[in-house]
Amino acid sequence: MITKPDSSRQPAVWQRELAASQISPLALLEALSLPADHPQLAPAAARGFPLKVPLAYRQRMTRGKLDDPLFRQVWPHPLEAAAHSDARIDAVGDLVKTRGGGIIHKYQGRALLIATGACAIHCRYCFRRHFPYGDQLASRGQWHDALATLAADPSIHEVILSGGDPLSLSDDKLAQLVAGLDAIPHLKRLRIHTRQPIVLPSRVDAAMLSWLGTTRLQKVVVVHVNHAQEIDASVGRALASLADQGATLLNQSVLLRGVNDDADVLQHLSESLFARQVMPYYLHLLDPVVGAMHFDVPLKEALQLMQTLAARLPGYLLPRLAREIPGQPGKTIYTPQGTQCLD
Numbered sequence: 001m002i003t004k005p006d007s008s009r010q011p012a013v014w015q016r017e018l019a020a021s022q023i024s025p026l027a028l029l030e031a032l033s034l035p036a037d038h039p040q041l042a043p044a045a046a047r048g049f050p051l052k053v054p055l056a057y058r059q060r061m062t063r064g065k066l067d068d069p070l071f072r073q074v075w076p077h078p079l080e081a082a083a084h085s086d087a088r089i090d091a092v093g094d095l096v097k098t099r100g101g102g103i104i105h106k107y108q109g110r111a112l113l114i115a116t117g118a119c120a121i122h123c124r125y126c127f128r129r130h131f132p133y134g135d136q137l138a139s140r141g142q143w144h145d146a147l148a149t150l151a152a153d154p155s156i157h158e159v160i161l162s163g164g165d166p167l168s169l170s171d172d173k174l175a176q177l178v179a180g181l182d183a184i185p186h187l188k189r190l191r192i193h194t195r196q197p198i199v200l201p202s203r204v205d206a207a208m209l210s211w212l213g214t215t216r217l218q219k220v221v222v223v224h225v226n227h228a229q230e231i232d233a234s235v236g237r238a239l240a241s242l243a244d245q246g247a248t249l250l251n252q253s254v255l256l257r258g259v260n261d262d263a264d265v266l267q268h269l270s271e272s273l274f275a276r277q278v279m280p281y282y283l284h285l286l287d288p289v290v291g292a293m294h295f296d297v298p299l300k301e302a303l304q305l306m307q308t309l310a311a312r313l314p315g316y317l318l319p320r321l322a323r324e325i326p327g328q329p330g331k332t333i334y335t336p337q338g339t340q341c342l343d
Contacts, residue, residue: 101145127287
């Protein structure tokens, strides 16, 4: 029997922080002591994809530093409006692989649920910044359509919760979903793709850990960190709590011009992640989405970075350089020597 959420319950700490994450460009500049009249700080491109960044993340930015790597990830730079011949609205071909009920089924054995369109932070390079979430939410109808689709396909063994950020949903809704997934016998693994333990570490609270700890499914939490400056003590505690619940922790980064396109930065990131029980997993080449091409790092340059990292790091700390090419049966992986394979 599914019980209705208690509407009289007070919002959790993380929910209050999430509600306050949208901020005006001027307020952010003032908080960081940055000049509003600087030519790189004209936020005209924010329309349609507003500035959104939690206080916990803003507090890790360096005041007065225009090229702060965290600030660069969230600030709507004027170059977002620049035309680029390679840029697309649906950069990775998600829309042609939707199956209804919020399910995207691209790869054999696993399916992705678009749980919500909401995020705690709007990363300016987001490959789903133009995604029509209103038409593709698995949460519509109390998950019934999504669960029925998954139950009818025994070839699917792993479910990936994505969005938006699936942890933007309440714990009542997520507990209901996970209970439904538990009841499908051919499912083996639950993978959660989330940035919230990084940008909103208060999200990892007792209520979340309760439903995460009770599922029979093997748990994989894929977080998203691009720079070691994003990891502070509160993030470390959140990651430790997830690991204590038996979750395998992986990280995926995006290679971003002006943020982490430097071998020293990437090396420090891998070492900082591993110190907190997180394995470096993917380093993604930028998905060519409209509005984000100023972050692009060419493949040749990326391979040079990987060669440098391979000479410095043990193999288990070396992320896989990856690109998602629409229509391929897996991600394309580039070795430091430039060879390719599918993952």
